Amino acid sequence: MQVTNTILMIRPVSFRMNEQTAVNNYFQEDIDVQNTTINEKAQQEFDAFVEVLRSKGVNVVVVEDTKEPDTPDSIFPNNWISFHANGTIGLYPMFAENRRNERREDILDILEEQGFKIENVVDYTSAEAEGVFLEATGSMALDRxxxxxxxxxxxxxxxxxxxxxxxxFEYSPVIFTANQSVDGKRMPIYHTNVMMCLAEDFSVICLDTIDDKKERKNVVDHLKQDGKEIIAITEQQMHHFAGNMLQVLGADDKRYLVMSSAAYESLDQNQxxxxxxxCDIIHSSLKTIETCGGGSARCMMAEVFLPRSK
Structure with a gap:
């Protein structure tokens, strides 16, 4: 299955602009508002987003973040964990030191209490000691x-x-470099999932970011080989998080593509x-989260593909 109806989301308690991630996340902006106000707005956006998902029959497992340790980016769980249909979970090494505290064993207990089976944990986090990182389904778009x-x-x-x-995990790698223009220079995009979204039958992707023509052709060839319609977005649309989308299942196995309102409003009618x-589109306003966090709808949802206990 490429899509699931169960999503893990973390409700923030100390959300703010994370100074440790801003060094290479060029989507983040500092706004002149007190952190307590920023967190309140982020909570309001989070709650409204969860409500929209649940109204369509998506099973959202909401876990409240904790005040300690300080984890300003906990709202983006898809960067530290991935869940797989064979009962395996992956744990991943994170670039920002204060994001490593987001990994919480009690979240696995909560999922098991809800009837999900965890058979095996593949833990890559020791790579942090060597300064090597791979931020789960932020860094990777998986065609399951x-x-x-x-x-x-x-x-x-x-x-x-x-x-x-x-x-x-028995995947074939499709590797490329994606860049964005920052102050007149081409700089690497921090996460794959802001420039491409993989759905069952299509991919929303900013091909303009793949400067190397061979690499771009290789990505296109793979998508076409697998029968996916390519829906291209511009770099400007990507900056409105139009690449940061996720396909989910709602009630009666109905498919939806989830995105922020900013992403939706950036799309043209043809797209x-x-x-x-x-599939139908679901969108919700995530303005504060996008501006301060530099991430959007996709980053907030960790897909749960684990088998259920009989």
Whole structure:
């Protein structure tokens, strides 16, 4: 299955702009508002987003963050954990030191209490000691049906560790570099999932970010080989988080593509029509979270593919 109806989300208690991630996340902006106000706004956006998902029949497991330790980015759990249909979970090394505290064993207990089976844990976190990082489904877009993993290399996505992940989880690696313009320079995009979204039958992708023509052709060839319609977005649309989307299952196995309102409003009618040929769109305003956190709807959702206990 490429899509699931169960999503893990972490409700923030100390959300703010994380100074440790801002060094290579060029989507983050500092706003002149007190952190307590920022966190309140982020909580309001989070709660409204969860409500929208649940209204469509998506099973959202909400875990409240803790005040200690200080984890300003805990709202983005898809960077430290991944869940797989064979009962395996992956734990991943994180670039920012204060993000490493987001990994919480009690979250696994909560999922088990809800009837999910965890058979095996593959733990890559020791790579942090060597300064090597791979931030889960932030750094990788997984085609779970065709067993392919797409990865835009960056400081947060190490090539050797990515290949090790692919060997462990039996994915074929599709490796490339994706860049964005920052002050007139081409700089690596921090996460693959802000420039591409992989759904069952289509991919929303910013091909303009893949400067190397061979690499771009290789990505396109893989998507086409697997019968995915390519819905291209511009770099400007990507900056409105139009690449940061996730397909989910709602009630009666109905498919939805989830995104922020900023992402939705950046799309043109042709792009919306192309998506809606495959599934309906859900969107919710995530303005504060996007501005201060530099991440959007996809980053907030960790997909749970674990088997359920009989």
């Amino acid at each position: 049906v065709n067993n392919k993993a797409y990865c835009a290399l960056s400081e947060r996505a190490d090539e050797e560790l990515f290949i090790e992940f692919c060997e462990d 919306i029509d192309a998506i809606e040929k495959h």
